[in-house]
Amino acid sequence: MNEQLLVQTGADLAEEIGARAVVAFTRPCTCQAKVPLIWVQDLQLDILKDLSMCEILSVCEHHMLDAAVQVYLKDRFEDGTVVAVFPYAILVFDLEKAKNFVNIKEYEDIVPRDVMYAVLNLALEIAVEGREGRAIGTAFVIGDPTKIARHSHQAILNPYAGHDPAYRDVTNRENWESVKEFAQIDGVFVLDTEGTLQSAGTYLDVNAKVVDLPPGLGGRHLATAAITAVMPAVGVTVSESGGLVRVFRDGVCTITIRSDIRITS
Numbered sequence: 677m678n679e680q681l682l683v684q685t686g687a688d689l690a691e692e693i694g695a696r697a698v699v700a701f702t703r704p705c706t707c708q709a710k711v712p713l714i715w716v717q718d719l720q721l722d723i724l725k726d727l728s729m730c731e732i733l734s735v736c737e738h739h740m741l742d743a744a745v746q747v748y749l750k751d752r753f754e755d756g757t758v759v760a761v762f763p764y765a766i767l768v769f770d771l772e773k774a775k776n777f778v779n780i781k782e783y784e785d786i787v788p789r790d791v792m793y794a795v796l797n798l799a800l801e802i803a804v805e806g807r808e809g810r811a812i813g814t815a816f817v818i819g820d821p822t823k824i825a826r827h828s829h830q831a832i833l834n835p836y837a838g839h840d841p842a843y844r845d846v847t848n849r850e851n852w853e854s855v856k857e858f859a860q861i862d863g864v865f866v867l868d869t870e871g872t873l874q875s876a877g878t879y880l881d882v883n884a885k886v887v888d889l890p891p892g893l894g895g896r897h898l899a900t901a902a903i904t905a906v907m908p909a910v911g912v913t914v915s916e917s918g919g920l921v922r923v924f925r926d927g928v929c930t931i932t933i934r935s936d937i938r939i940t941s
């Protein structure tokens with residue numbers, strides 16, 4: 677079906693029902709929209725053409741949830757609906773589902789909301805962009821730095837040592853470029869609960885046997901999960917192989933976000 681017609685229909689519907697945005701899984705095209713238009717470059721959409729309508733709806737819902745999680749994190753739409761336009765379907769999606777899926781509130785006893793939003797968005801950017809054309813993996817451990825230090829050591833000189841706290845504030849986007857650069861270093865980032873970067877290139881000395889995680893996760897994922905089991909901390913990992921962003925607390929993986937869905941406004 678004509679993609680422009682589908683997107684225009686989605687935009688008209690969005691305006692009619694007061695949706696927050698149109699999320700289009702088609703090739704970008706021009707359209708008259710009074711609500712924000714977000715394009716999703718989804719790498720796996722080709723599989724839709726061989727499926728039944730029922731299967732398409734189920735796949736579309738999954739894709740929409742992945743995209744809605746990113747829209748929710750990026751734009752902080754806390755409630756309302758978005759209209760999703762697929763090559764074969766138009767769906768109305770309740771953003772509450774994305775909010776419940778990520779549920780930043782579940783970490784507020786350790787990490788404030790703003791810091792959690794910032795670290796998750798940064799992790800997603802690292803997963804999507806990589807560095808100098810290659811995928812990179814890294815991890816962030818957020819908690820009391822003194823307690824984290826009891827379970828870790830510096831694998832290299834700490835590049836953040838002596839830097840002004842303003843330069844180390846993760847909630848300030850201007851500081852993300854250096855984080856992306858240091859993400860290429862082995863080890864993890866340590867942040868205090870205010871979101872101030874304490875160190876990079878930190879090696880976690882925790883026994884991964886304290887956690888029971890599905891097989892296939894690498895050493896950094898296991899160590900990040902393990903440190904959240906032995907102290908109040910939240911771990912956010914970016915997998916080099918697979919590009920998934922995961923969140924850990926209490927030794928358990930609580931969120932997994934796909935990064936192969938790329939959204940642009």
Ligand SMILES: Nc1ncnc2c1ncn2[C@@H]1O[C@H](COP(=O)(O)OP(=O)(O)OP(=O)(O)O)[C@@H](O)[C@H]1O
Nearest residue numbers: 813862863864879880894895896897899915916917
């Ligand atoms: N305990 C740890 N603390 C900090 N860094 C670690 C630890 N264990 C491994 N690493 C570092 O993480 C890097 C990646 O290791 P590995 O591939 O085993 O794990 P991963 O990052 O969990 O997996 P993925 O390949 O999915 O990113 C290695 O370069 C290693 O130095």
